[in-house]
Amino acid sequence: xxxxxxxxxxxxxxxxxxxxxxxxxxxxxxxxxxxxxxxxxxxxxxxxxxxxxxxxxxxxxxxxxxxxxxxxxxxxxxxxxxxxxxxxxxxxxxxxxxxxxxxxxxxxxxxxxxxxxxxxxxxxxxxxxxxxxxxxxxxxxxxxxxxxxxxxxxxxxxxxxxxxxxxxxxxxxxxxxxxxxxxxxxxxxxxxxxxxxxxxx
Numbered sequence: 342x343x344x345x346x347x348x349x350x351x352x353x354x355x356x357x358x359x360x361x362x363x364x365x366x367x368x369x370x371x372x373x374x375x376x377x378x379x380x381x382x383x384x385x386x387x388x389x390x391x392x393x394x395x396x397x398x399x400x401x402x403x404x405x406x407x408x409x410x411x412x413x414x415x416x417x418x419x420x421x422x423x424x425x426x427x428x429x430x431x432x433x434x435x436x437x438x439x440x441x442x443x444x445x446x447x448x449x450x451x452x453x454x455x456x457x458x459x460x461x462x463x464x465x466x467x468x469x470x471x472x473x474x475x476x477x478x479x480x481x482x483x484x485x486x487x488x489x490x491x492x493x494x495x496x497x498x499x500x501x502x503x504x505x506x507x508x509x510x511x512x513x514x515x516x517x518x519x520x521x522x523x524x525x526x527x528x529x530x531x532x533x534x535x536x537x538x539x540x541x542x
Contacts, residue, residue, distance in 0.1 A: 413482025469501025
């Protein structure tokens with residue numbers, strides 16, 4: 342089996358266009374959001390709830406439950422099952438307009454009054470509204486950003502946080518280096534690389 346690890350990551354000239362093409366062919370369903378691994382849904386939401394509960398109970402963070410942002414939201418799987426049960430309002434950021442239409446018309450229809458904004462944008466171009474969010478939740482989406490665009494995005498997130506707000510990142514990780522997937526234009530980073538990028542943001 343070939344070693345897919347790379348010491349460096351140089352995105353292709355059509356990195357974002359290729360990712361957009363890939364996701365436009367994905368069904369607007371839970372299975373589509375999870376790459377056909379529907380069985381991941383329940384344990385994923387359970388573990389994320391436990392993680393957020395620990396943050397919300399922390400006496401040092403004093404995290405508000407007023408407003409969250411779901412980045413790379415798809416049809417709103419995380420919004421519906423994780424964020425809306427915990428926060429008063431949740432915005433969605435999603436590049437694929439078909440996913441947002443499904444969220445608005447069906448998947449999130451029952452709770453749509455608590456979803457003030459749906460931003461049709463990739464994170465490489467998204468700027469959060471100033472000082473709005475208590476939590477900006479980024480799950481399985483930063484892998485689609487180049488290192489430079491991830492740094493820039495995290496910098497903009499800083500300006501989008503309310504007092505005491507935080508950015509939460511949930512991503513797959515590589516043992517070392519980068520693992521590049523040319524099918525969907527994504528890159529899996531090692532914890533060392535993530536820590537370096539976070540420290541620079």
